[in-house]
Amino acid sequence: MDRGTPMTIRTSGIAALAVAAAIACQVAASASPQQAPQQAPPADPASCKGMLGQSARIPAVLGGVPRYGSTYVLVVPQRNAGRAPSPDAPGVKTLKIGVQAGTPAVDVARAIGVTNIKEYPLDVATAAQPLQDVKDGSLDAAILWAPLAGLAIIELGLDGQVSVFTVDKPRPGPSSLRGGAAGAAAGAAEPCAAAIADELEISGVLPAELLATVEIRDLLARRPGPFDPGVARQGGEVFNQVCAKCHGQDAVADPKGLAPVDLRMSVTRFSFAGFTYIVLNGRPEKSMPPLRGTVTDEQIEQVYQYLKARGRK
Numbered sequence: 001m002d003r004g005t006p007m008t009i010r011t012s013g014i015a016a017l018a019v020a021a022a023i024a025c026q027v028a029a030s031a032s033p034q035q036a037p038q039q040a041p042p043a044d045p046a047s048c049k050g051m052l053g054q055s056a057r058i059p060a061v062l063g064g065v066p067r068y069g070s071t072y073v074l075v076v077p078q079r080n081a082g083r084a085p086s087p088d089a090p091g092v093k094t095l096k097i098g099v100q101a102g103t104p105a106v107d108v109a110r111a112i113g114v115t116n117i118k119e120y121p122l123d124v125a126t127a128a129q130p131l132q133d134v135k136d137g138s139l140d141a142a143i144l145w146a147p148l149a150g151l152a153i154i155e156l157g158l159d160g161q162v163s164v165f166t167v168d169k170p171r172p173g174p175s176s177l178r179g180g181a182a183g184a185a186a187g188a189a190e191p192c193a194a195a196i197a198d199e200l201e202i203s204g205v206l207p208a209e210l211l212a213t214v215e216i217r218d219l220l221a222r223r224p225g226p227f228d229p230g231v232a233r234q235g236g237e238v239f240n241q242v243c244a245k246c247h248g249q250d251a252v253a254d255p256k257g258l259a260p261v262d263l264r265m266s267v268t269r270f271s272f273a274g275f276t277y278i279v280l281n282g283r284p285e286k287s288m289p290p291l292r293g294t295v296t297d298e299q300i301e302q303v304y305q306y307l308k309a310r311g312r313k
């Protein structure tokens with residue numbers, strides 16, 4: 001899998017999910033030593049309102065979007081989902097796809113075999129135009145830098161009406177949209193930047209860096225330590241911060257939730273290596289995101305012990 005990963009098209013409960021995820025992510029980000037060198041701001045989609053009209057603020061906000069700075073996405077409206085169920089589908093080559101001139105999106109489009117390319121000028125003030133045209137029906141799909149796509153999806157109200165796929169390898173964001181290092185630092189404190197990352201995450205978009213998978217054979221030698229209630233308790237905290245938004249608070253699966261599977265049962269079936277493999281690589285075909293870079297090996301073992309303990313009750 002090097003081209004991209006299908007995701008689910010969301011149809012209902014989007015707002016509630018987004019809010020729940022926003023809260024979960026915020027807590028997770030502040031608890032994750034790898035990811036939060038500074039206190040992450042609360043993710044607030046409402047703070048993105050009107051952002052597309054504020055050209056001067058856009059580069060700082062987009063440059064501050066965590067995790068997705070090197071990711072380009074293919075955005076496909078539901079009316080074309082049949083032709084483009086994934087970025088690898090032959091139908092993608094028949095779509096008229098918008099990209100912004102002078103950005104890596106042009107190379108991305110060629111890399112996945114698109115020939116009917118419409119180039120838009122890269123202008124901060126009209127940066128959302130490709131997605132506006134997708135919305136209006138004059139364009140079949142667009143390939144955009146992920147932070148811009150996330151903002152435009154929020155602002156144009158496309159939430160739940162489009163599928164978003166990571167395409168191709170990590171590439172730098174367009175310099176005029178991502179601001180400088182100082183801009184990124186300022187943007188990292190923007191609630192809108194955090195909301196964009198959440199929007200992308202909940203849409204199942206993988207950060208491009210995560211497309212390379214961890215091999216199961218590299219994990220086979222791993223064994224969890226002996227059961228330790230303290231470790232399990234820490235695992236419970238990690239679980240509620242990172243996994244609960246999909247797998248249910250305290251690992252009680254919600255039949256109507258994002259992941260109805262009961263993990264307290266799953267851990268009785270999986271080896272520790274298998275469990276670690278799924279957490280690191282995710283199950284993209286089932287919308288379980290890879291959590292490499294989000295949780296440490298130590299935290300995975302803590303969560304494993306926690307789930308084992310919960311399963312015994």
Ligand code: HEC
Binds near residue numbers: 247258260279288
């Ligand atoms: C964004 C949502 C999301 C998050 C966050 C998430 N998962 Fe998942 N997970 C899923 C979905 C969806 C599935 C597939 C459910 C199914 O098979 O029906 C899944 C499946 C799994 C499975 C396979 C279960 C089985 O029996 O097949 C494991 C193990 C798992 N997740 C562990 C975790 C752990 C541990 C965390 C936190 C560190 C986590 N997940 C975070 C959505 C998520």
